[in-house]
Amino acid sequence: MSHLQEIDTAYVAGTYKRFPVEITSGRGSIVCDTAGKQYIDMGSGIGVTAFGIADEGWMGAVTRQLSLVQHMSNLYYTEPCARLAEHICTRTGMKKVFFCNSGAEANEGAIKVARKYAAEKKGADCYTIVTLKNSFHGRTLTTLAATGQDHFHTLFQPLTPGFCHIEANNIDELKEITARADIAGILIECVQGEGGVNVLTKEFVQTAAQIAREKDIILMVDEVQTGNGRTGQLYSYMHYGITPDIVSTAKGIGGGLPLGAVILGEKVENVLGYGDHGSTFGGNPVCCAGALHILERMDDAFLSDVERKGRMVTDALTGQPGIESVSGLGLMIGVKTAKPAAEVLRACMERGVLCLTAKDKVRLLPALNIPDEVLMEAVSVLLAVCAE
Ligand SMILES: *Cc1c(COP(=O)(O)O)cnc(C)c1O
Numbered sequence: 001m002s003h004l005q006e007i008d009t010a011y012v013a014g015t016y017k018r019f020p021v022e023i024t025s026g027r028g029s030i031v032c033d034t035a036g037k038q039y040i041d042m043g044s045g046i047g048v049t050a051f052g053i054a055d056e057g058w059m060g061a062v063t064r065q066l067s068l069v070q071h072m073s074n075l076y077y078t079e080p081c082a083r084l085a086e087h088i089c090t091r092t093g094m095k096k097v098f099f100c101n102s103g104a105e106a107n108e109g110a111i112k113v114a115r116k117y118a119a120e121k122k123g124a125d126c127y128t129i130v131t132l133k134n135s136f137h138g139r140t141l142t143t144l145a146a147t148g149q150d151h152f153h154t155l156f157q158p159l160t161p162g163f164c165h166i167e168a169n170n171i172d173e174l175k176e177i178t179a180r181a182d183i184a185g186i187l188i189e190c191v192q193g194e195g196g197v198n199v200l201t202k203e204f205v206q207t208a209a210q211i212a213r214e215k216d217i218i219l220m221v222d223e224v225q226t227g228n229g230r231t232g233q234l235y236s237y238m239h240y241g242i243t244p245d246i247v248s249t250a251k252g253i254g255g256g257l258p259l260g261a262v263i264l265g266e267k268v269e270n271v272l273g274y275g276d277h278g279s280t281f282g283g284n285p286v287c288c289a290g291a292l293h294i295l296e297r298m299d300d301a302f303l304s305d306v307e308r309k310g311r312m313v314t315d316a317l318t319g320q321p322g323i324e325s326v327s328g329l330g331l332m333i334g335v336k337t338a339k340p341a342a343e344v345l346r347a348c349m350e351r352g353v354l355c356l357t358a359k360d361k362v363r364l365l366p367a368l369n370i371p372d373e374v375l376m377e378a379v380s381v382l383l384a385v386c387a388e
Contacts, residue, residue: 002034004022021354026041028053029375039354040353040374041367043365044367047225047230047252051369052369057293061292068285070284070286080291085099088261088263091234092234095269100281101279103248103260107138107142107220108143110187111146112272113246113262114184116271117268127184130177131187131188132148132189133166134149169201169203174186174204183217188219193358194359195358197332197334202240219245221237227247228252231330246268247263247265248262248263249261252368254290255291255294302368306368310332320386320387322337323335327361331370332365334361335361337362338386339385340360342357344386351381353378353381
């Protein structure tokens, strides 16, 4: 263990099982460690660095704002926050945005809005949120309760009450649970990220949207991982022809700086009033200036290129030796390998490719602007490792 690794192990809380790699710098989709070894980054900080490391345009937007004002309280107006909210609403048809700092916080905000809407409209007993088994919505006590994976729950009881979990893509179960009078909201990821890159069916998502509309239940789509171009649409719900009441997002929107957003549709646009919610750092001008730059670059041509790259990777991997199946949308890809995913990850790392896992799959979340030849070099390493 190096000196740095010893210090980290001694003083940083032991929540992360780190690989023995010290990343010092990078450019685009290439990162460099202390030994000078280069890696292709197929994880992009878990879908965060949408335009890769140290992207010139994004750095320009961020540093310009940094030299003007790095933070202001939400007692005053700042331009990047207002412009970013306007941009998001124009692109989505949604009405208002609440800014926060992370995915968990965005989901907390979404859940608060759904609960307040239901309490005012249907009474204090209507508060239950339906989520899916295998989902992941964050690490706070409320978003853990929303997360449909029991192993996250065990040692942190009692969690926030008022959540129940149904099987993904099970329409009968969805109909049965939403027949209850206490259902305030439905919260889904259109592609479950941490749960193993499972793509929800069109039928299930459209049925959820229809039931939500008919029964005045708030439909929330967690776009923390799937959002901001990742799946080849600006937000993944756009693949499904539905209009959610609330979209939560974070990860890629900030391009590498912490930023989350709760995007509110027409039905709930005025649910939050003065004092109902807040965040000291929410809407930070530096984060918002970077995010506005990121979203402005994600035009239709860019998004269809993300889709093309995703298809190229999926086609190259499907049916190859040692690869059992490939799932995902755009550049959010899950690969079920014959060998254990952790073993594949280590072998790829040795050969200079950094991948992620999700459950029993290898997960690929490269920067959305990764050049074709870099992307396919990483894919060829993965293919070689799987075939051995
Ligand atoms: C990562 C993730 C979260 C949590 O985001 P944080 O920024 O870590 O709080 C929530 N939902 C989904 C779908 C995620 O992928």
